[in-house]
Amino acid sequence: MAMGASAGGVAGRSRRMGGMNEINVTPLIDVMLVLLVIFMVTAPLLTTGVEVDLPKAKSGPMVADDTKLLIIVTADEHVYLGKDEITGAVEDRLTNNARLKEEKEVYIQADEGVKYGAVLRVMAAARTAGVEKLGMITDPLEVK
Template sequence: MGMSVGAGGGGRGGRGHRRRGRHHAMISEINVTPMVDVMLVLLIIFMVAAPLLTVGVPIDLPDTQAKAMNVDTQPITVSINSAGQIYLQETEIPVEELVAKLQAISKTGYDERIFIRGDKSTDYGTAMKVMARISAAGYKNIGLVSLQEQDQ
């Protein structure tokens, strides 16, 4: 019961154990797991940040029974808060500069849509003064923004 080492088997010089000369094929697959992880994190960040990108002037809008408008492009927004301060988009401006600033930022000239947002407690005269100035300047598409009335 002796052990013998044959030519075909267990020794170092045999054919079955040639590791130095064997070439392994390169793996050419792209590991997409890190990319998917980054995309999911970005998706979550944008989902959280998107509601914060609305017009930033805090206005308590009145409720109405009007239906929501189907809007394709972003209109110019003029906001009037409860203290009577006037904002063009998110920048406070004096009423005397309103028309000049509107003309500077309107892309389609006098056909530009302009939305007026007024707080519930805004003085009616202030809102009418703003609308009169915009209308007298030649703008045709002026709208008032309100919230839809909730059924209780």
């Protein structure tokens, strides 16, 4: 009898131990779903950058009306703010412009022969000066 009792005791312990080997995955799934929701909500907020609308190939001319602030970059890389040529640092001139501080919108008109780097420097200076909306003035594409 003592032998049966000890054998039953061993069997009872092994059954209890077998239940301890299983992992409860429900809390793990809950944590993963919470993390998924957090990443889905924060992912769109992480994208930053300057919003530039590029002209379409077959669209009409993109012209800013006379009330908008215009930066012109000529073929020889001279920069004009309206009709006045900017001498010195473009960024300083744009930062000190009261109209630009108020409107936070500017249009850039660049000659076709201007190097990409020159236009990019003007765009970077405008962004540093606080411009939130940046437009590019284009001519219509001649379709034959």
